Amino acid sequence: MTEMYKMQPEGLYFVTLTVVGGIDVFTRHEYCDLLVDNLNYCIEHKRLRVYEYAILPSRLYMIAGVEQGKSNLPKVLRDLKSASAKQILRAIAEHPNETRKEWLLRLFQFFANRYQNDAEHHFWQFGNQPVDLEKFVKKEQTIPSPIESLLKEKIIEDPKHYIYCSAYPGQRVKLALN
Numbered sequence: 001m002t003e004m005y006k007m008q009p010e011g012l013y014f015v016t017l018t019v020v021g022g023i024d025v026f027t028r029h030e031y032c033d034l035l036v037d038n039l040n041y042c043i044e045h046k047r048l049r050v051y052e053y054a055i056l057p058s059r060l061y062m063i064a065g066v067e068q069g070k071s072n073l074p075k076v077l078r079d080l081k082s083a084s085a086k087q088i089l090r091a092i093a094e095h096p097n098e099t100r101k102e103w104l105l106r107l108f109q110f111f112a113n114r115y116q117n118d119a120e121h122h123f124w125q126f127g128n129q130p131v132d133l134e135k136f137v138k139k140e141q142t143i144p145s146p147i148e149s150l151l152k153e154k155i156i157e158d159p160k161h162y163i164y165c166s167a168y169p170g171q172r173v174k175l176a177l178n
Contacts, residue, residue, distance in 0.1 A: 011134060012064070013065065013133060014131040014146075015062050015064050015129070016059055016060070017077070017128060018059040018124070019123060019125070020108070021107060021111060023108075025057070025058065025092075028095075030095065034091055035060065036055075038083050039173050042079065043174045044174070047076070050175055050176060053146050053165065053166050054166070063133065063143075081123075084123075085123035088123060092104050131144065146166065147166065150162060
């Protein structure tokens with residue numbers, strides 16, 4: 001693992017969670033809602049602190065950390081990825097109107113065969129691509145933002161209109177206020 005992507009148990013990070021193969025799973029509200037529910041579970045029960053986030057079709061960007069001395073960010077992210085993957089894969093398999101069901105499950109099975117011998121499906125890419133935001137502050141650089149990612153990838157023109165990001169007035173993730 002390069003020095004750039006090493007993560008300390010505590011600290012504030014720009015984290016990227018990516019679906020294997022860049023598969024665009026988060027184009028259905030049901031799957032986005034499951035991810036939001038998992039984020040909220042980790043916030044309530046595992047001391048995750050999310051300051052800003054954006055769910056894109058194949059990934060989740062967030063600025064996150066954990067309560068000082070209360071938890072370990074790499075472990076919380078591991079638990080988030082594990083639980084959300086199981087729930088989303090089950091939802092795909094059971095969704096009555098999922099037109100891409102066979103294709104999606106076949107792809108996730110392909111990635112499991114490629115990267116894991118003991119799993120039926122593989123959903124999230126390994127690693128979280130964490131970027132320590134303290135380094136940006138020390139160098140007086142602009143801190144990356146999940147919302148900027150939405151604009152950069154031309155998914156939206158106004159972040160306030162995108163339901164699955166922290167800029168949306170009615171968003172459901174229990175954000176840390178400070």
